Amino acid sequence: MTLLEARDVRVEFTSRGRRARAVDGVNLAVGEGEIVALVGESGCGKTTLARTLLGLERPTSGSVRYGGVPLAYSSRALRAHRREVQLVLQDPTGSLNPRHTVYEAVAEGPRIHRLPGEGDLVAEALSRAGLRPPERFFDRHPHELSGGQRQRVVIAGALALEPRVLVADEPVASLDASVRGEILALLLRLRAELGLSALVVTHDLGLAWNIADRVAVMYLGRIVESGPVERILTSPSHPYTRALLSVLPESPSPVVLGGEPPDPTRIPAGCRFHPRCQVLASGAAAEAGVDGLCASGELPVLPSSAGSQVACHHASASARREARTETEAERL
Amino acid sequence: MTLLELRDLAVTYRSAAGDVPAVRGVSLGLEAGEALGVAGESGSGKSTLAMSLLRLLPRGASVSGEILLDGEDVLTMSWGRLRAVRWASASLVFQGAQHALNPVRRIGDQIAEPLRVHGMATGAEARRRVAELLEQVGLPAWRARGYPHELSGGQRQRVMIAMALACSPRLIVADEPTTALDVMIQAQVLSLIRSLIAEHGIGLVMISHDLSVLASTCDRLAVMYAGRVVESGPSREVFAGGRHPYSRALAEAFPTVGDPASRIAPRGLGGDPPDPAHLPAGCSFHPRCPVSLVSCASEPVELRAVGDGTGAPHTAACVHVSEESR
Numbered sequence: 001m002t003l004l005e006a007r008d009v010r011v012e013f014t015s016r017g018r019r020a021r022a023v024d025g026v027n028l029a030v031g032e033g034e035i036v037a038l039v040g041e042s043g044c045g046k047t048t049l050a051r052t053l054l055g056l057e058r059p060t061s062g063s064v065r066y067g068g069v070p071l072a073y074s075s076r077a078l079r080a081h082r083r084e085v086q087l088v089l090q091d092p093t094g095s096l097n098p099r100h101t102v103y104e105a106v107a108e109g110p111r112i113h114r115l116p117g118e119g120d121l122v123a124e125a126l127s128r129a130g131l132r133p134p135e136r137f138f139d140r141h142p143h144e145l146s147g148g149q150r151q152r153v154v155i156a157g158a159l160a161l162e163p164r165v166l167v168a169d170e171p172v173a174s175l176d177a178s179v180r181g182e183i184l185a186l187l188l189r190l191r192a193e194l195g196l197s198a199l200v201v202t203h204d205l206g207l208a209w210n211i212a213d214r215v216a217v218m219y220l221g222r223i224v225e226s227g228p229v230e231r232i233l234t235s236p237s238h239p240y241t242r243a244l245l246s247v248l249p250e251s252p253s254p255v256v257l258g259g260e261p262p263d264p265t266r267i268p269a270g271c272r273f274h275p276r277c278q279v280l281a282s283g284a285a286a287e288a289g290v291d292g293l294c295a296s297g298e299l300p301v302l303p304s305s306a307g308s309q310v311a312c313h314h315a316s317a318s319a320r321r322e323a324r325t326e327t328e329a330e331r332l
Numbered sequence: 333m334t335l336l337e338l339r340d341l342a343v344t345y346r347s348a349a350g351d352v353p354a355v356r357g358v359s360l361g362l363e364a365g366e367a368l369g370v371a372g373e374s375g376s377g378k379s380t381l382a383m384s385l386l387r388l389l390p391r392g393a394s395v396s397g398e399i400l401l402d403g404e405d406v407l408t409m410s411w412g413r414l415r416a417v418r419w420a421s422a423s424l425v426f427q428g429a430q431h432a433l434n435p436v437r438r439i440g441d442q443i444a445e446p447l448r449v450h451g452m453a454t455g456a457e458a459r460r461r462v463a464e465l466l467e468q469v470g471l472p473a474w475r476a477r478g479y480p481h482e483l484s485g486g487q488r489q490r491v492m493i494a495m496a497l498a499c500s501p502r503l504i505v506a507d508e509p510t511t512a513l514d515v516m517i518q519a520q521v522l523s524l525i526r527s528l529i530a531e532h533g534i535g536l537v538m539i540s541h542d543l544s545v546l547a548s549t550c551d552r553l554a555v556m557y558a559g560r561v562v563e564s565g566p567s568r569e570v571f572a573g574g575r576h577p578y579s580r581a582l583a584e585a586f587p588t589v590g591d592p593a594s595r596i597a598p599r600g601l602g603g604d605p606p607d608p609a610h611l612p613a614g615c616s617f618h619p620r621c622p623v624s625l626v627s628c629a630s631e632p633v634e635l636r637a638v639g640d641g642t643g644a645p646h647t648a649a650c651v652h653v654s655e656e657s658r
Contacts, residue, residue: 042514147604148604176541178601179604180585181584181585181601205589209594230595233589233590234589234590247516248515248589250544254519254523257516
């Protein structure tokens with residue numbers, strides 16, 4: 001069942017007189033007990049989308065739904081929403097107040113929401129986050145903790161409100177390599193024990209492979225490919241997903257795309273990826289007769305369904321051709 | 333002659349709270365045209381090692397051992413000689429290019445600075461060289477007139493590399509040159525670094541916590557833990573068949589996408605990197621080690637040769653290595 005959903009969400013900003021379409025039509029659903037990875041380069045709009053799902057950003061159009069109900073933007077509704085959907089920030093050193101003890105950091109949420117039994121909630125959250133026995137950590141300050149322990153305190157702070165969904169923005173990017181696996185394992189354990197769902201925002205495809213059920217690849221404000229992790233990361237259809245996978249250190253033949261991540265104030269016509277697309281540049285798109293479409297044909301916004309789907313003229317043309325060959329083969 | 337040779341290098345930070353040993357006896361060598369990756373996490377001493385190569389450590393650090401650059405000891409050379417060596421013989425690419433560039437000076441002037449200081453070029457000649465350097469790192473020459481804020485993170489890192497190349501050094505030390513960059517930009521910068529080494533025969537020491545990035549860029553790897561090298565050898569061998577349990581844990585931390593063994597199975601090490609001020613006795617890694625023996629808690633383990641000694645040198649400081657070869 002779908003728990004948290006973005007429905008045709010657009011978020012626009014105005015910067016120096018120019019309109020930036022940070023999120024430009026996105027459908028994305030996170031099911032109950034599901035871990036979804038949202039991947040893309042910086043500037044693709046993934047953090048804006050995550051903030052919108054948390055109610056921190058109000059969509060220009062479209063809606064955010066929790067349990068099927070559109071999010072209202074009154075302060076009462078937002079407060080209720082944030083009990084259910086909690087944020088885990090990237091840099092635990094920056095997101096903890098250095099002068100607060102661990103207890104105060106974790107108790108902040110329950111105090112704001114005036115929950116009874118604060119002490120028990122804090123102890124429970126800390127031990128859920130792997131800081132045991134919790135009492136030993138109550139009076140510590142962030143500087144007395146290691147990076148991994150700090151990230152666990154941040155996660156405990158989110159857990160103290162007993163949310164249903166965690167939105168984690170690069171949860172391990174600032175952690176040491178050897179600690180990374182433990183924090184990812186913690187997210188998996190929370191899902192197993194509490195049935196917690198998670199949306200993990202990251203640029204790290206290895207992380208998606210490690211913990212996510214489904215992956216959505218975002219490029220310049222749109223999701224360009226999404227589906228089950230095994231399917232998308234082992235046989236990607238979109239040229240952008242393929243390029244991202246090809247530049248992983250282990251890959252035999254990297255496709256290094258030229259240029260910098262593109263500019264959301266100047267979204268290209270047609271397929272938004274076409275100026276950097278290696279399939280178009282290689283002439284394969286022209287061979288399939290879709291090069292004109294790539295440069296000018298609008299692509300539909302992908303639905304939020306769980307199956308694999310791709311927004312690419314060339315991939316759709318190849319899929320159609322394959323389907324045709326199959327039916328012909330059947331007829332024969 | 334070996335381009336760079338470290339002999340028993342040790343760095344200790346003196347502080348009011350006591351001495352903190354950051355690097356504890358490291359010996360490494362690097363030939364021209366070769367890339368050496370130094371891997372480790374916070375507190376392993378890898379950044380201290382990088383800074384010590386050009387004597388850039390703070391005052392409170394005491395350094396012993398030898399750092400031979402073309403046979404000349406960096407640690408004992410005069411200030412005048414050291415100034416001549418910095419940038420001209422060996423240069424440094426820092427992590428976080430956004431903070432290393434001066435925001436109110438034009439990019440071209442910043443790249444030209446080492447040229448001017450070393451009297452290698454001035455005026456029109458310097459401008460020509462700057463244009464050439466920018467082109468080498470894949471930026472248009474007109475960027476020389478721009479300011480750092482007009483560039484993206486990846487472009488700024490390219491400017492840092494152009495600066496490091498300005499005086500045609502023989503050695504480049506790169507401390508986490510691609511951390512904080514996107515995967516695609518990281519791939520661009522890494523392939524740039526690889527091609528520069530190949531074309532100019534520069535020696536590279538690259539420092540990172542990401543073993544997979546180092547393995548794909550460098551010929552050899554040295555894995556550091558608690559101020560010591562715990563394993564060193566050819567990149568492929570150390571990355572894919574590490575003999576020290578810490579090297580294996582680092583390699584597993586970044587999974588290979590498509591590998592069924594790591595699907596829904598993140599792997600890490602229990603515990604935290606050690607505090608250099610309070611190192612465990614014996615093998616410093618033993619409290620986190622999945623295969624430690626009783627003796628590991630009391631007896632330190634030195635680097636031991638791996639294999640039959642016919643291939644490229646490969647050493648690991650683990651008690652299990654000697655058991656096998658016996």
